[in-house]
Amino acid sequence: MxxxxxxxxxxxxxxxxxxxxxxxxxxxxxxxxxxxxxxxxxxxxxxxxxxxxxxxxxxxxxxxxxxxxxxxxxxxxxxxxxxxxxxxxxxxxxxxxxxxxxxxxxxxxxxxxxxxxxxxxxxxxxxxxxxxxxxxxxxxxxxxxxxxxxxxxxxxxxxxxxxxxxxxxxxxxxxxxxxxxxxxxxxxxGTEDFARSHPGGALGRKLLTHVSDVMRSGDQIPLAKPDANVSELMRAMSTGGFGAAAVIEPDGRATGIFTDGDLRRLIEAGVDLRTARAQDVMHRGPRTIRVEALAVEAAELMEQHGITRLFVVDGEGRIVGALNTNDLMRAKVI
The missing domain is CATH 3.40.50.10490 (Glucose-6-phosphate isomerase like protein; domain 1)
Known part of the structure; x- marks a missing residue:
């Protein structure tokens, strides 16, 4: 051998x-x-x-x-x-x-x-x-x-x-x-203590990132008045590529929302866009989230209702921001 x-x-x-x-x-x-x-x-x-x-x-x-x-x-x-x-x-x-x-x-x-x-x-x-x-x-x-x-x-x-x-x-x-x-x-x-010790991890991002950290604010918020025509709605929706506009009252409270999907449906239905006004074509009672909420709560709300965008409100219900799933993905919350 x-x-x-x-x-x-x-x-x-x-x-x-x-x-x-x-x-x-x-x-x-x-x-x-x-x-x-x-x-x-x-x-x-x-x-x-x-x-x-x-x-x-x-x-x-x-x-x-x-x-x-x-x-x-x-x-x-x-x-x-x-x-x-x-x-x-x-x-x-x-x-x-x-x-x-x-x-x-x-x-x-x-x-x-x-x-x-x-x-x-x-x-x-x-x-x-x-x-x-x-x-x-x-x-x-x-x-x-x-x-x-x-x-x-x-x-x-x-x-x-x-x-x-x-x-x-x-x-x-x-x-x-x-x-x-x-x-x-x-x-x-607890979990929040753990998150503070791991700010770079997934748990840390979920427990430490608030809506205020990732939302669009100021001129980036797509807004329109109730009497806005469709052209004005389209210009508002184009703000930052958000694809939706909040219809607000003079006090800043949201009364409705109009999306690019709503626009397509109006065209398909043959609605005269020259005479239509925001208050006539918007969806009332838009989903909103408080500015102090965790960003992960916004993600959960979107998933729960099958939507991709939210408007952010303060304690008085006035719109102060907007965010969508892309904003949450960039922040690595989802």
């Missing part, structure tokens, strides 16, 4: 590959479910201590635990708990100055013995900074220095060699998410 050259890939067994993938899911799933039976008083204390912090939660970890730590810090920060990640090795060379007495350190290490982290623990403690340890070993150096210990231990790694951090990092990630969610709930952190 010939020996394969270094560039020859080994023969692949699809069934073996699928079996290994399924075994990984089983092992990591069991690792997460194992946490469920172990969270208790220490978890509650960890949440209470974080809620009491006047500064930030400083997350620290090396290697794969460091990657998990960065994600945990980001999740905490985006859900109402000020947090940042500090690399333990960099902390030993100056970054330790970023940690203040008003902060709290969340140290993550499966073994609890990683040198870069344990080296700086005495300095952190001398500063009076509270320490929460997330570790798989309750007797480790990290755990012994900690004020609170969160048990993230796993029975085994998903790695067939039981060496590469796999199930252990999944458990750390899940435990970090549990902390963030518990803190979010305790703070009463």
């Amino acid at each position: 010939s020996t394969p050259t270094p560039n020859t890939p080994p023969a692949l067994d699809p069934e073996a590959m699928l079996a290994r993938a399924r075994a990984t899911f089983d092992i990591e799933g069991q690792a997460v479910l194992g946490l469920k039976t172990r969270v208790g008083a220490s978890f509650v204390e960890a949440v209470q201590r974080i809620l009491a912090v006047r500064g930030r939660v400083v997350v620290m970890g090396m290697g794969k635990s460091g990657h998990v730590g960065r994600k945990i810090a980001a999740t905490l920060a985006s859900t109402g708990t000020p947090a940042m990640f500090v690399h333990p090795a960099e902390a030993s060379h100056g970054d330790l100055g970023m940690i203040k007495a008003v902060d709290l350190v969340l140290g993550i290490s499966n073994s609890g013995e990683v040198e870069e982290l344990t080296t700086i623990l005495p300095v952190v403690k001398r500063q009076g900074v509270p320490l929460i340890a997330m570790t798989g070993r309750a007797d480790s150096t990290l755990a012994q220095h900690a004020d609170v210990v969160l048990d993230s231990s796993v029975e085994k790694e998903a790695c067939p060699l039981n060496l590469a951090p796999t199930a252990s990092t999944t458990a750390q990630m899940a435990l970090g998410d549990a902390l963030a969610v518990a803190l979010l709930d305790a703070r009463g952190f």
